[in-house]
Amino acid sequence: MRRRIVWATVAGxxxxxxxxxxxxxxxxxxxxxxxxxKIGPPADYAIGVDTKWQQQYRIWVTRTSDRLFxxxxxxxxLGCTPDWKASENxxxxxxxxxxxxxxxxxxxxxxxxxxxxxxxxxxxxxxIVVNTATLFEWPKGEKSHFDDPGAFITV
Amino acid sequence: MDKDPKxxxxxxxxxxxxxxxLVERVKEGTSALKERAIDEAKDYKDPQETxxxxxxxxxxxxxSDPRNRSLAILSNxxxxxxxxxxxxxxxxxxxxxxxxxxxxxLFIVLTFTGVLLMFxxxxxxxxxxxxxxxxxxxxxxxKLLRNMHRWAAHLMVITTWLHMFRVVLTGxxxxxxxxxxxxxxxxxxxxxLLSFTGYLLPDDQLGFWxxxxxxxxxxxxxxxxxxxxxxAQLGLTAYNDVxxxxxxxxxxxxxxLLRSYIWHCIxxxxxxxxxxxxxxxxxxxxxxxxxxxxxMLESEMKALKKKQ
Numbered sequence: 001m002r003r004r005i006v007w008a009t010v011a012g013x014x015x016x017x018x019x020x021x022x023x024x025x026x027x028x029x030x031x032x033x034x035x036x037x038k039i040g041p042p043a044d045y046a047i048g049v050d051t052k053w054q055q056q057y058r059i060w061v062t063r064t065s066d067r068l069f070x071x072x073x074x075x076x077x078l079g080c081t082p083d084w085k086a087s088e089n090x091x092x093x094x095x096x097x098x099x100x101x102x103x104x105x106x107x108x109x110x111x112x113x114x115x116x117x118x119x120x121x122x123x124x125x126x127x128i129v130v131n132t133a134t135l136f137e138w139p140k141g142e143k144s145h146f147d148d149p150g151a152f153i154t155v
Numbered sequence: 156m157d158k159d160p161k162x163x164x165x166x167x168x169x170x171x172x173x174x175x176x177l178v179e180r181v182k183e184g185t186s187a188l189k190e191r192a193i194d195e196a197k198d199y200k201d202p203q204e205t206x207x208x209x210x211x212x213x214x215x216x217x218x219s220d221p222r223n224r225s226l227a228i229l230s231n232x233x234x235x236x237x238x239x240x241x242x243x244x245x246x247x248x249x250x251x252x253x254x255x256x257x258x259x260x261l262f263i264v265l266t267f268t269g270v271l272l273m274f275x276x277x278x279x280x281x282x283x284x285x286x287x288x289x290x291x292x293x294x295x296x297x298k299l300l301r302n303m304h305r306w307a308a309h310l311m312v313i314t315t316w317l318h319m320f321r322v323v324l325t326g327x328x329x330x331x332x333x334x335x336x337x338x339x340x341x342x343x344x345x346x347x348l349l350s351f352t353g354y355l356l357p358d359d360q361l362g363f364w365x366x367x368x369x370x371x372x373x374x375x376x377x378x379x380x381x382x383x384x385x386x387a388q389l390g391l392t393a394y395n396d397v398x399x400x401x402x403x404x405x406x407x408x409x410x411x412l413l414r415s416y417i418w419h420c421i422x423x424x425x426x427x428x429x430x431x432x433x434x435x436x437x438x439x440x441x442x443x444x445x446x447x448x449x450x451m452l453e454s455e456m457k458a459l460k461k462k463q
Contacts, residue, residue, distance in 0.1 A: 022400075025400040025401075025403070025414075026395060026399060026400050027403060027404075027410075030394075030403070030404045030405070030410070032404055032405060032406060032408065078367070078368040078371045078372065079367050079368060079371035080364055080367060080368065094364075095364060095368060
């Protein structure tokens with residue numbers, strides 16, 4: 001009996017240490033750039049793809065005849081940043097060759113779905129506020145969330 | 156020569172000595188010295204018979220006796236990695252390819268060159284790539300060291316696979332070696348992890364995107380990744396799943412570089428060394444290298460023919 005208690009204590013302590021070890025690798029707070037930022041009024045953007053925020057925020061702003069939305073610049077295959085090829089009117093991923101049209105819809109390569117879109121809304125000053133922590137997806141063979149409120153603004 | 160020591164003492168110190176000539180006194184002195192040298196030579200021991208030697212080597216290395224030769228190997232920490240006697244047929248290169256040994260040798264090379272590289276490398280976003288350029292272009296022998304580390308790393312991955320391939324071909328994974336096969340599989344995974352964590356350290360475009368791609372796969376790990384099976388049901392997000400734990404954040408940034416560095420230089424080599432110790436020990440305990448059917452050497456066949 002006494003031996004069992006000792007061993008149970010040792011095993012319990014080791015288990016606790018292991019769980020502490022695992023938890024240690026998941027920090028509570030991280031110093032990463034904020035996922036919410038402003039990108040000016042919709043009037044700043046002409047019809048087509050605007051790449052001016054790619055370097056800073058990893059997004060592209062696309063404006064169509066009636067909508068403006070923000071594409072999160074991450075390939076849906078394995079997460080590289082595609083390049084905007086203006087001459088070919090498409091996004092092309094340098095890692096494994098996925099291709100997307102100007103609205104981020106995949107049409108070639110291994111990408112399983114269109115590129116995600118970030119949540120956007122207009123603030124009181126009329127500026128576009130982007131939140132890349134909330135993404136709208138169109139998973140393969142499932143319902144598209146690109147028409148959900150917050151996925152675009154009407155212009 | 157046959158003088159009493161007492162008398163000699165008197166000669167050098169007493170008043171009587173003054174009566175003798177200088178030549179005689181020098182003669183007496185040298186003969187006394189010679190006597191002392193002979194006395195001390197009688198006490199001289201063979202270095203192999205001294206306590207110091209015996210405390211280190213324990214056994215006398217008498218080469219005429221094969222059992223004694225075995226003992227010399229068995230009682231030496233460096234030599235006892237190999238058994239004192241092995242099956243001649245089992246160690247033929249066409250059979251073993253020597254791949255396991257080469258893999259271990261490359262691990263030693265990588266440890267040595269890796270430690271030297273650590274003297275110039277800082278695992279920070281500002282310094283990492285700059286240090287690589289510094290090593291390549293300015294540090295004496297830096298380019299040589301980096302290339303040795305790089306090529307030995309590539310080779311180690313290849314030789315590990317070839318070793319595994321050989322073990323499959325010769326059926327050496329079968330009973331009683333099943334456990335050692337499993338230890339070997341763990342070592343293969345650790346080798347690949349060493350290779351992967353080292354990839355990010357130069358902090359160049361190649362490594363950065365390779366690790367981006369690699370850790371994005373971790374998103375889809377069942378039960379552990381937020382995009383994998385049961386991930387959403389378990390409440391996993393990009394901020395608490397296995398990828399977050401590996402990178403120390405949600406993006407490949409300075410935390411990821413530091414973590415990669417520590418796993419690469421300390422964590423994984425330490426664990427791999429323990430597994431290697433078990434792996435080598437088990438080879439011996441499982442009956443040595445698995446051997447092919449015994450073959451006859453050409454010299455033996457000739458001897459047989461002569462008899463007939």
